[in-house]
Amino acid sequence: MxxxxxxxxxxxxxxxxxxxxxxxxxxxxxxxxxxxxxxxxxxxxxxxxxxxISSLGSNLLIVRPGSSTSLEGVRAGFGSLTSLTMDDAAALGSKTAAPDIAGVAPEASTAVSLENGDTNWTATVTGTTASWPEVRSRTLLQGEFFSEASAETAANVIVLGSETAQELFGTAWATGRSLTIDSVTYEVVGVLAERGSSDDTNLDDLAVVPMQTYFANISTSTASASVQTLYIQATSQDTLSAAYQEAETLLANLHGITDLDSADFSISSQDALVSxxxxxxxxxxxxxxxxxxxxxxxxxxxxxxxxxxxxxxxxxxxxxxxxxxxxxxxxxxxxxxxxxxxxxxxxxxxxxxxxxxxxxxxxxxxxxxxxxxxxxxxxxxxxxxxxxxxxxxxxxxxxxxxxxxxxxxx
Amino acid sequence: MAETHVIRLADVRKTYSNGDIEFQALRGVTLDINAGEYVAVIGPSGSGKSTLMNILGCLDVATSGRYEIGGEDVSQMDESQLAEIRGRRVGFVFQQFNLLASMPAWRNVELPLCYAGVGPAERKRRAIAALQDVGLGDKVNNRPGQLSGGQQQRVTIARALVTEPTLLLADEPTGNLDSSSAREILDIVDQVHRSGRTVVLITHDRDVAGRADRLIEVRDGRILEPNKAALAAAVER
Structure with a gap:
């Protein structure tokens, strides 16, 4: 058949x-x-x-001030919340001391009111360095991010999140316009591409200025030169743990710490979260x-x-x-x-x-x-x-x- | 053909065992049937008649003895070889017709050709020709349910003959039919016989058996004197 x-x-x-x-x-x-x-x-x-998780950036290590053991209560006050500085950021960015670190973006931020004539809008303003877009995996919709030169000279330049730009300038082209914060005028040099929201942060409602400008004009903190967070990008996925070691050793040296258990900073890796x-x-x-x-x-x-x-x-x-x-x-x-x-x-x-x-x-x-x-x-x-x-x-x-x-x- | 015996049984025995109990259904049957003969096998139920039919049709194998059909010894064949022999040598006509209700008449008739490996066009042609031979040329597309009992039995005969078998084996072919349909079917069987085919008809009805050239009476697993005179005498009593 x-x-x-x-x-x-x-x-x-x-x-x-x-x-x-x-x-x-x-x-x-x-x-x-x-x-x-x-x-x-x-x-x-x-x-x-x-x-x-990777919307934070890829191959990222996050350094925060404060002892990693502070949660046990014993050392709660030991690591000062102002323990990280721009010097730390500069040291970590050194290619010779930390070859596996591709870039460092220090961040310090606070919420302030941004004004464009009669329009005003409250957003988180972050002070950082020129390597921020690279480290945080952000791209620009308009204009460009501020340069290293303007960062060093503490120029009054600002980069806006897409939503912030929308709120302040409507649909108009925001780049080249200016806005004021506490009567200080800033030039908008760029607008970030949309990113959407992660769990609790709106990644599109923010403003970014050079760190020195932030310290000089915006920071309300008494400890004027302290960095709240250091984002470290490793050169690749494979070098992430090497970068972790380098960052830990360097920061311990800079802070004069011999026992890592009592360090005044803590390093976490988003890849650990992902895995x-x-x-x-x-x-x-x-x-x-x-x-x-x-x-x-x-x-x-x-x-x-x-x-x-x-x-x-x-x-x-x-x-x-x-x-x-x-x-x-x-x-x-x-x-x-x-x-x-x-x-x-x-x-x-x-x-x-x-x-x-x-x-x-x-x-x-x-x-x-x-x-x-x-x-x-x-x-x-x-x-x-x-x-x-x-x-x-x-x-x-x-x-x-x-x-x-x-x-x-x- | 040098071999004139279509069927040769030599001391065929069949024993069924069910646990410790052994039942001898056939106790040494020796029988030759010549090509072109029309043989009726009669006997009461339990006589071994059905067992004999199963062995003749290669549906079952003998426990001992030798059985040749068309010169081929089937005693030692396995199930697969037996199936092949059945398909090629034997055409069955059952009391219950055993037609597949879901298929039209011609599909039922072509079924043995499917298993014989004949191509579709050839199968259909031969199936329809076989139905025409039994007078059902106008019913080829009817399903069994749309046919009368007599017509269904004619489909069965067409199915049995479509492979041009050595032996037509009919088991109580008129058992389920009224007398006029029964006559019709027996007339067709006569006609098949006249066309030169060997026919073995199994029945308990002596009138039906009377149509055959030769009578074989089975009783207690043995064959009684096979002659028509003895039968006639039996009918007299």
Whole structure:
């Protein structure tokens, strides 16, 4: 019996008990769609988290003043909140002392009122150096970031976040315009490209000025030359831990610290955050996929069940086919094709449903679902495999039926 | 053909065992059937008649003894080889018709040709020709449910003959039919026989058996004296 004949017969058999076949197919379909959606949800969440963490910048180390052990309460006041200085920033930026550090962006910020004529808007103004856009992974929409020269001369230049520029100047081109802070006039030299919001900070409502300008005109702190945060960018992902070592050693030396446990600064790495979050979501994904796999297994047992029923029901037909010259192999193939077709149809529909869900659900859930094509094709292959594997036993039973007994069956 | 015996059974025995209980359904049957013969096998139920039919049709194998069909010894064949022999040598006509309800008549008739590896166009041509031979040329697309009992049995005969088998094996072909349909079917069987085919008909009905050239009576797993006179005498009693 040719393959086309076998397939035609198998499909006819599926049609002849349509309701049962549909239910079995739904079982497979749910399993496959569940696998695609859970894998997609896992990957999507992972992507969301890494994106929100890496919106800080890439390969980043963050140095904050204060002892890393201060949380224990014992050294709460030990590390002064003014312990980081521009000298630290300059030292870390030295290529000879810290070859694995690509750039350093010190930051000090405070909220002030920006004025453009009658319009005023309160935003966070940050003092920093010219390497800030590089280190914080920001690009400019208009104009350019202030230069190193204007940073050194404490020029009255300012770079605005897109939202701040919008609030102060409307839709007009902001670059080249001027604004005042505390009656001091600043020239807008650039506007940052939009970045969106991270969890609690609006990354588009801010203003950036040279650090010296900040210290001279804006800072309200009594400790006038202190830096609140140092962002350090490593040369690459691989040198991140080397950069960490260099930063720690250099800062300890500069601050005259011999015991690192009592350091007056703490260094954290966003990559550590990413990898922790990734590990958590990976575990979650494995769990979800495990549940989906169980759903798929149940679907497979459904296929086996329907095939066993089909064999029992058609014992007489099997006997007849054997009497008419069907070899055991032909009978086995016929039932395997039938089981595989159930798996295939369930699989194709399941992949369709899974992908549709992956494309539409994010709107409702607010979390992204990544369609993983390997997972989709894997699931499809698994569906066909399930049909095949769970069809083997019923098909073999059918093939082994003795023609006499099968014909006698009522 | 040098071999004139289509069927040769030599001391065929069949024992069924169910746990400790052994039942001898056939206790040494020796029988030759010549090409072109029309043989009726009769006997009461439990006589071993059905077992004999199963062995003749290669649906079952003998426990011991030798069985040749068309010169081929099937005693030692495996299930796959037996299927091949059945497809090529034997055409079955069952009491229950055993047609597949979901298929039109011609699909039912072409089924044995599917397993024999005949191409689709050739299959359809031969199936329709076979249906025409049994007078159903206008019903080729009807499903079994749309046909009368007699017509269904004619489809079965067409299906049995489409492979041009060595042996037509009919098991109570009129058992489920009214008398006029039964006559119709027996007339077709006569016609098949006249066209030169070997026919073995199994029945418990002596009137049906009366149409055959030769009678074989089975009783307790053995063959009684196979002659028409003995039968006639039996009918008399």
């Amino acid at each position: 040719s393959w086309t004949e076998t397939i035609r017969t198998g499909l006819a058999a599926i049609r002849s008990h349509a309701m049962r076949s549909v239910l079995t197919i739904v079982g497979i379909l749910i399993g496959i769609a569940a696998v695609i959606l859970t894998v997609g949800l896992g990957l999507g969440t992972q992507k969301d988290v890494s994106e929100s 922790t979050a990734t590990a958590v979501y990976r575990t979650l994904t494995v769990l979800l996929v495990g549940i989906a796999a169980i759903a798929l297994l149940v679907g497979g047992i459904g296929v086996m069940n329907i095939m066993l029923v089909s064999v029992t029901e058609r014992t007489r037909e099997i006997g007849l086919r054997k009497a008419l010259g069907a070899k055991p192999g032909a009978i086995r193939r016929q039932f395997l094709v039938e089981a595989t077709a159930l798996g295939l149809v369930g699989g194709v529909l399941g992949v369709g449903l899974g992908i549709t869900g992956a494309l539409t659900l994010p709107n409702a859930l607010g979390s992204s679902i990544v369609v993983s094509w390997p997972a989709a094709f894997g699931a499809l292959a698994v569906a066909i495999g399930i049909g095949l594997v769970f069809g083997v036993y019923p098909a073999t039973r059918a093939a082994k039926l003795a023609p006499v007994d099968a014909l006698r069956d009522e």
